[in-house]
Amino acid sequence: MGWPSFHCYWDCKSGLHFCLTGARGINAKAHSGDITTTTHIILPEVQGTSAGERLLLQALWAKATINGVFVGRNTTILLNVKAANFLLMGFKDITNKGEHLFKNEDALDPEWLPKNLPYRESQHKFIANCITPLLQGRNGRNCIISGAPGIGKTAAVKLVLKDLEENPDVNAPDIAVLYVNCWQNNSTYKIFAELCEQLGYKFTQNKNTEDLFKIVQNIVNKKSAVFAFDEVDKVEDVNFLYNIFTDILKKTILMITNYPQWYTEVDARIRSRLLPERIDFKQYNREELAGILKNRMEYAFIQGIWDDAAFNLIVDKVAPTGDIRMGLYLLRESGLAADEQSAKKITVEYAKCALSKVSDFSIKPESELSVDAKDILELIKSQGGKIGDLFRLYQEQGGVVTYKTFQRRVEELSEGGFIDAKKVVGGKDGTTTILSGKNKSLDEF
Numbered sequence: 250m251g252w253p254s255f256h257c258y259w260d261c262k263s264g265l266h267f268c269l270t271g272a273r274g275i276n277a278k279a280h281s282g283d284i285t286t287t288t289h290i291i292l293p294e295v296q297g298t299s300a301g302e303r304l305l306l307q308a309l310w311a312k313a314t315i316n317g318v319f320v321g322r323n324t325t326i327l328l329n330v331k332a333a334n335f336l337l338m339g340f341k342d343i344t345n346k347g348e349h350l351f352k353n354e355d356a357l358d359p360e361w362l363p364k365n366l367p368y369r370e371s372q373h374k375f376i377a378n379c380i381t382p383l384l385q386g387r388n389g390r391n392c393i394i395s396g397a398p399g400i401g402k403t404a405a406v407k408l409v410l411k412d413l414e415e416n417p418d419v420n421a422p423d424i425a426v427l428y429v430n431c432w433q434n435n436s437t438y439k440i441f442a443e444l445c446e447q448l449g450y451k452f453t454q455n456k457n458t459e460d461l462f463k464i465v466q467n468i469v470n471k472k473s474a475v476f477a478f479d480e481v482d483k484v485e486d487v488n489f490l491y492n493i494f495t496d497i498l499k500k501t502i503l504m505i506t507n508y509p510q511w512y513t514e515v516d517a518r519i520r521s522r523l524l525p526e527r528i529d530f531k532q533y534n535r536e537e538l539a540g541i542l543k544n545r546m547e548y549a550f551i552q553g554i555w556d557d558a559a560f561n562l563i564v565d566k567v568a569p570t571g572d573i574r575m576g577l578y579l580l581r582e583s584g585l586a587a588d589e590q591s592a593k594k595i596t597v598e599y600a601k602c603a604l605s606k607v608s609d610f611s612i613k614p615e616s617e618l619s620v621d622a623k624d625i626l627e628l629i630k631s632q633g634g635k636i637g638d639l640f641r642l643y644q645e646q647g648g649v650v651t652y653k654t655f656q657r658r659v660e661e662l663s664e665g666g667f668i669d670a671k672k673v674v675g676g677k678d679g680t681t682t683i684l685s686g687k688n689k690s691l692d693e694f
């Protein structure tokens with residue numbers, strides 16, 4: 250086994266995370282534990298996956314002779330000796346290999362926004378049309394955007410919003426462009442606090458929900474606004490929709506969800522007002538999927554290093570669900586597997602290696618989870634077991650959410666592919682649910 254390589258990603262709430270990739274196994278896990286528990290990292294101005302990675306690598310390179318403390322440009326990284334040695338080894342490993350396979354690994358990040366979305370032109374237009382009345386000084390239309398995971402809903406909405414921000418119509422009224430992920434911000438209070446932040450109002454502490462909404466209202470009613478609420482079904486109360494609908498004068502509300510039936514259960518007083526348009530994103534067919542992945546591949550990899558047969562293997566795997574995010578994951582894992590062996594081509598062997606790791610893939614990115622969901626995920630990954638036992642442990646460790654909320658989070662984590670959950674009927678405890686991290690077998694518990 251070669252030295253494990255690593256990459257890091259930046260999460261604005263909890264800082265820089267290390268992710269070990271490449272060689273896997275006991276060694277890599279042990280090192281990963283060392284690094285995450287003993288490493289303090291402050292990278293104040295870094296945004297996005299590989300900027301963080303590059304800075305870290307630069308810092309490591311610049312101070313390659315010092316074990317223990319690294320201080321780079323704008324960067325303070327404190328590592329214990331073992332972790333430092335490990336990272337240096339990982340770094341040397343990266344510099345020796347890989348450079349010639351990846352041209353721009355960022356392009357395989359699911360958050361990376363392409364310049365346009367082939368095969369989604371009509372949906373793009375439909376969403377843009379909901380906003381057009383705002384440009385004419387009128388009230389906009391609302392829309393529910395639905396479809397399976399990884400088929401371009403968020404990307405389509407973000408592209409429309411980006412267009413709006415980057416190409417403002419000078420003759421049209423000013424429009425505030427607001428995007429909220431409701432998995433992270435899963436209550437009316439959190440949504441309003443987030444909207445305040447995005448509108449440039451930072452003093453949200455000690456303010457209640459009503460105060461926060463007044464601030465939003467004051468700012469936004471001087472212009473008009475597009476509100477995009479992604480993963481909207483994850484929100485626990487929908488009062489924000491009512492407030493925005495009744496008290497914001499000119500707006501378009503976009504609601505994105507995997508579960509369009511969610512709306513049928515929304516409070517009737519909201520449904521009778523919002524009257525949204527609906528657009529359903531259909532799954533990509535094999536040809537479309539292959540076209541999209543090929544396009545991404547061209548951004549991410551040096552030309553000509555992919556064997557057609559290896560690429561086709563990945564397309565075959567992804568075609569039944571059409572989940573581009575899974576396709577991107579497999580492209581990256583194949584590249585990393587080839588890297589590890591200093592291969593010059595990505596062949597079927599490496600694609601198969603990526604496919605063997607497909608159980609590590611979670612449908613949703615972990616960075617989108619709310620703080621309490623992340624805590625519960627960590628607990629399940631480290632322990633696993635019966636849901637009741639895990640909840641007791643969670644409480645003992647200072648967890649604050651109620652059992653009902655705990656159950657809801659567990660359902661979300663299972664839906665998002667972060668954990669495995671198996672219902673067991675008629676055991677000695679009656680019916681219970683057994684939970685485990687993705688790599689563990691449920692039979693272990």
Ligand SMILES: Nc1ncnc2c1ncn2[C@@H]1O[C@H](COP(=O)(O)OP(=O)(O)OP(=O)(O)O)[C@@H](O)[C@H]1O
Pocket residue numbers: 358359360361362363365366367368369396397398399400401402403404405506507541573574577612613
């Ligand atoms: N037509 C397309 N062209 C290029 N890239 C695409 C296309 N459709 C989806 N993608 C890419 O696939 C990835 C997943 O898309 P996106 O995040 O929009 O999925 P989603 O439908 O919002 O899924 P979820 O419901 O899980 O949130 C993104 O990296 C996106 O850029």
Ligand SMILES: [Mg+2]
Pocket residue numbers: 402403404479
């Ligand atoms: Mg999405």
